[in-house]
Amino acid sequence: MSFLRLSFCSAFALSSLGLAFHRVHLVSALLCLESMMLSMYIALSTWPIESQTPSSSLTPILMLTFSACEAGTGLAMLVASTRTHGSDHLQNLNLLQC
Numbered sequence: 158m159s160f161l162r163l164s165f166c167s168a169f170a171l172s173s174l175g176l177a178f179h180r181v182h183l184v185s186a187l188l189c190l191e192s193m194m195l196s197m198y199i200a201l202s203t204w205p206i207e208s209q210t211p212s213s214s215l216t217p218i219l220m221l222t223f224s225a226c227e228a229g230t231g232l233a234m235l236v237a238s239t240r241t242h243g244s245d246h247l248q249n250l251n252l253l254q255c
Contacts (some may be wrong), residue, residue: 165197169193176189186247191227198224201217
């Protein structure tokens with residue numbers, strides 16, 4: 158396993174562990190999701206270079222587009238939950254009350 162692949166796998170693993178263990182604020186959960194998407198984007202972008210294939214795939218661009226949509230939706234949820242509940246703590250959010 159190359160150093161580049163190991164670094165992307167470790168970045169993805171660390172951000173997923175951060176999402177699993179540090180879910181106090183909605184902002185920290187959104188940042189962990191964004192770092193997961195960023196590591197996946199960079200890994201998909203550098204994969205043809207690493208395997209030395211001359212293919213230009215559209216997959217990284219689509220992933221970056223969905224990541225931007227996810228970030229916009231997450232920020233809209235952050236603003237809406239802050240306005241309705243007064244904070245962005247995840248333990249205050251209850252789907253049964255909505």
